[in-house]
Amino acid sequence: MRIKMRILRFNPEIDSIPWWGEYWVDVEESDRVLDALHQVKWYQDGTLTLRRSCAHGICGSDAMVINGRNALACKVLMQDVGEVCQVEPLRSMPLIKDLVVDMEPFFAKYRAVLPYLINDQIPESGERVQSQEARARFDDTTKCILCAACTTSCPSFWANEDYIGPAAIVQAHRFIFDDRDTAADLRLRVLNDADGVWRCRTVFNCVQACPREIDVTRAIGEVKLALMSG
Amino acid sequence: MIHTHKFETIVVGAGGAGLMAALYAGQGSDTAVLTKLYPTRSHTGTAQGGIGAALGNLEEDRAEWHTFDTIKGSDYLADQDAVDLMCEEAVEVIYELEHMGLPFDRTAEGKIAQRPFGGHTSNFGEKPVRRACHAADRTGHMILQTLYQQCIARNVRFFDEFHVLDLLLGDDGQATGVVAYEIDSGDLHVFHGKALIFATGGFGRMWEITSNAHSLTGDGPAIALHRGIPLEDMEFFQFHPTGIYKMGILITEGVRGEGGILRNREGERFMERYAPNLKDLASRDVVSRAIYLEVRDNKGIDGARYVHLDATHLGREVVETKLADSAEFCKTYLGIDPAVEPMPVQPTAHYAMGGIPTNVDGEVQRSAQGDVVPGFYAAGEVACVSVHGANRLGTNSLVDLVVFGKRAGKAAVAFCNENDFAELPAETWEPTQAMLQRMQEHTGQYNVADLRAEMQALMMDNVGVFRTEEGVEAALARIREMQECAGDITVMDKGKRFNTDILEAIELRNLLDLAEITAASALARQESRGAHSREDYKERDDENWLKHTYASKVDGEISLEYAPVNISIHHPKERTY
Numbered sequence: 152m153r154i155k156m157r158i159l160r161f162n163p164e165i166d167s168i169p170w171w172g173e174y175w176v177d178v179e180e181s182d183r184v185l186d187a188l189h190q191v192k193w194y195q196d197g198t199l200t201l202r203r204s205c206a207h208g209i210c211g212s213d214a215m216v217i218n219g220r221n222a223l224a225c226k227v228l229m230q231d232v233g234e235v236c237q238v239e240p241l242r243s244m245p246l247i248k249d250l251v252v253d254m255e256p257f258f259a260k261y262r263a264v265l266p267y268l269i270n271d272q273i274p275e276s277g278e279r280v281q282s283q284e285a286r287a288r289f290d291d292t293t294k295c296i297l298c299a300a301c302t303t304s305c306p307s308f309w310a311n312e313d314y315i316g317p318a319a320i321v322q323a324h325r326f327i328f329d330d331r332d333t334a335a336d337l338r339l340r341v342l343n344d345a346d347g348v349w350r351c352r353t354v355f356n357c358v359q360a361c362p363r364e365i366d367v368t369r370a371i372g373e374v375k376l377a378l379m380s381g
Numbered sequence: 382m383i384h385t386h387k388f389e390t391i392v393v394g395a396g397g398a399g400l401m402a403a404l405y406a407g408q409g410s411d412t413a414v415l416t417k418l419y420p421t422r423s424h425t426g427t428a429q430g431g432i433g434a435a436l437g438n439l440e441e442d443r444a445e446w447h448t449f450d451t452i453k454g455s456d457y458l459a460d461q462d463a464v465d466l467m468c469e470e471a472v473e474v475i476y477e478l479e480h481m482g483l484p485f486d487r488t489a490e491g492k493i494a495q496r497p498f499g500g501h502t503s504n505f506g507e508k509p510v511r512r513a514c515h516a517a518d519r520t521g522h523m524i525l526q527t528l529y530q531q532c533i534a535r536n537v538r539f540f541d542e543f544h545v546l547d548l549l550l551g552d553d554g555q556a557t558g559v560v561a562y563e564i565d566s567g568d569l570h571v572f573h574g575k576a577l578i579f580a581t582g583g584f585g586r587m588w589e590i591t592s593n594a595h596s597l598t599g600d601g602p603a604i605a606l607h608r609g610i611p612l613e614d615m616e617f618f619q620f621h622p623t624g625i626y627k628m629g630i631l632i633t634e635g636v637r638g639e640g641g642i643l644r645n646r647e648g649e650r651f652m653e654r655y656a657p658n659l660k661d662l663a664s665r666d667v668v669s670r671a672i673y674l675e676v677r678d679n680k681g682i683d684g685a686r687y688v689h690l691d692a693t694h695l696g697r698e699v700v701e702t703k704l705a706d707s708a709e710f711c712k713t714y715l716g717i718d719p720a721v722e723p724m725p726v727q728p729t730a731h732y733a734m735g736g737i738p739t740n741v742d743g744e745v746q747r748s749a750q751g752d753v754v755p756g757f758y759a760a761g762e763v764a765c766v767s768v769h770g771a772n773r774l775g776t777n778s779l780v781d782l783v784v785f786g787k788r789a790g791k792a793a794v795a796f797c798n799e800n801d802f803a804e805l806p807a808e809t810w811e812p813t814q815a816m817l818q819r820m821q822e823h824t825g826q827y828n829v830a831d832l833r834a835e836m837q838a839l840m841m842d843n844v845g846v847f848r849t850e851e852g853v854e855a856a857l858a859r860i861r862e863m864q865e866c867a868g869d870i871t872v873m874d875k876g877k878r879f880n881t882d883i884l885e886a887i888e889l890r891n892l893l894d895l896a897e898i899t900a901a902s903a904l905a906r907q908e909s910r911g912a913h914s915r916e917d918y919k920e921r922d923d924e925n926w927l928k929h930t931y932a933s934k935v936d937g938e939i940s941l942e943y944a945p946v947n948i949s950i951h952h953p954k955e956r957t958y
Contacts, residue, residue: 164876181714193830197873197882202422204594207630207710209522210422226713247565248879254419267530268482278479280491286484293484293516293523297421331482364709 180230211298221360269334301357396423398761398786399580400528405790428521430635431513433776434471455770456911457953500664556757567877576793588730603891611933614735616903624729645680656958663958689723743789749942771911825869
């Protein structure tokens with residue numbers, strides 16, 4: 152089938168503002184949006200720039216705005232995009248070129264929540280014991296691939312780019328609710344900040360945007376409850 | 382603009398091996414990690430089923446059984462002393478990952494959960510054993526995340542989106558650094574180091590149907606090859622039996638580990654004929670060949686080039702909890718729910734057993750005699766220790782990258798403590814800049830995507846699961862023509878900022894250079910062993926071919942040398958499952 156790709160273009164060496172480029176592609180119904188973007192890049196305009204790697208929704212490289220919604224280009228099929236597929240870079244992130252945005256501010260927020268297990272007590276031999284129930288407590292938030300689809304879909308983040316954002320809270324949740332970790336209070340202190348978890352207005356955009364189907368708003372709610380209950 | 386940096390240890394690649402190496406190198410030397418992606422985008426993250434170690438959490442298991450399985454799986458081409466060391470050290474390193482916070486699934490007693498996997502047995506081949514430690518079917522994701530988390534905790538210095546284009550060797554042949562292209566700015570950076578660790582992963586993008594990411598273009602081994610380093614056992618490339626039909630996306634072996642069954646168009650469980658004992662859990666080369674033979678015998682589903690992987694009898698809970706990601710791939714890309722419908726699968730290019738030759742400390746060897754390049758290390762899929770020989774067992778790639786990433790990192794620290802910075806060669810960035818300029822200015826007649834697609838189809842047909850002299854020779858001749866064509870392309874993007882157009886052209890050259898080495902090594906090996914299956918030489922030939930290939934390219938000519946295999950533990954036997 153023949154589909155029109157409408158792609159927001161920006162080359163920092165040439166353009167002062169972004170512009171819409173239009174390209175026709177011949178694709179199969181089961182092709183991914185990523186395949187269509189490749190068709191443009193490989194056979195029509197080699198300057199089209201995007202990030203991608205694994206092409207099946209695990210590496211998190213190709214989050215972008217597709218027909219108005221945040222998604223991974225490798226997880227949206229062409230049969231689901233309609234007659235025109237409109238593609239833009241993630242919102243509220245510094246734009247580098249075409250669909251590529253500067254991820255550093257996003258990773259800075261990730262690092263701010265101490266995203267690593269903190270526990271000085273290491274058993275002399277073997278593994279730490281953890282019950283199946285305790286392991287299940289934070290299973291959902293271990294799925295995060297740091298693609299930034301959630302954070303950049305959040306109106307609170309659009310309004311205030313200092314908001315730490317859902318992705319960082321998801322990462323904090325993964326450790327706060329891991330019973331092997333001993334530093335929940337440190338993370339909760341970070342998230343109790345003016346730009347922390349309270350900026351979440353439970354809009355649920357993050358839940359819709361997450362390509363890993365993490366219940367992000369629920370995780371944020373659990374962090375809020377942990378703060379309320381001290 | 383040229384930038385220069387000085388670090389004691391420079392790690393190239395930030396997947397499991399690179400991050401593990403960086404964690405250890407960083408404990409005793411000033412360390413930098415360069416990656417052409419962001420670390421969390423690395424392909425380790427897509428590994429699904431598990432990481433093997435004889436913890437014995439659910440039944441008796443021993444490292445020596447793991448060693449035996451690995452050696453047998455390798456079709457006796459693995460170096461047995463190295464395998465023994467890996468399987469012994471695997472146990473401690475799994476505990477180490479758990480201590481770092483890796484969220485393994487748990488047994489009822491709260492220990493690390495384990496499941497069966499292809500080729501892993503108890504008591505030297507007697508019956509399947511639960512050895513694969515898993516975190517749902519996203520074990521690789523958890524390993525990558527956990528190692529990256531630890532790097533953040535320890536302030537490891539990262540240079541993200543830096544694409545390494547050249548290896549700098551000193552006057553005496555020692556490693557002195559790399560030249561990297563900063564993707565965002567287009568600037569070149571010279572990294573001067575004492576120790577250099579390559580952990581750039583594999584090169585599955587050489588084939589049409591592959592589980593590998595677009596980024597897996599063999600940059601590390603190609604750069605080493607260009608600087609005169611030989612590549613070991615390149616004829617051995619693993620085709621995983623269960624890639625999604627036409628797409629190549631991996632469906633974990635964990636499906637069969639949990640009880641999934643392969644069926645042909647008649648609904649027959651055909652693996653019973655090929656591997657009466659282990660059946661669907663025979664090792665990957667065996668199962669991939671069986672699928673090809675079924676398809677050739679017109680027993681593919683509807684006569685097409687695929688078979689069914691049936692998990693419908695496992696129950697929804699197993700499918701949705703233990704095999705969640707695979708189930709989700711099927712739903713997203715095929716609209717199939719594996720709890721009620723079988724999955725269409727075909728073999729998919731998956732893993733390089735060959736690569737840059739190293740010893741067990743990750744030291745890179747410059748010849749088949751085993752002499753090393755001072756200061757140069759490699760670990761993970763890019764390296765050939767060799768612990769996988771002619772065919773890797775499932776879960777052992779993850780074992781390899783943590784065990785040997787750690788060993789390379791420690792060895793780098795020891796090297797840094799004993800050595801000063803060696804002088805950089807007279808020319809550092811100049812040849813790279815000249816190459817980039819030439820590529821960008823040249824207006825040629827060929828298109829990178831066309832050449833890449835042709836190479837991928839050519840390798841799939843002629844240097845894939847089955848090979849013949851005629852087919853490999855034809856492929857080799859065409860690859861050599863295509864190497865010429867790759868010098869006559871047009872790079873459309875003439876800018877400096879984030880120019881992935883020029884990087885794709887460079888990646889294609891790297892793949893073609895490795896395709897040439899792969900085909901030449903495959904042509905020479907007149908036997909069938911593991912993943913290298915010659916239709917004109919159907920038997921394994923230990924008398925003539927129980928040896929490692931070292932292929933290098935000197936003055937435009939490929940030269941092949943051979944080195945003996947360490948067979949100090951198990952004498953080679955006929956391999957049946």
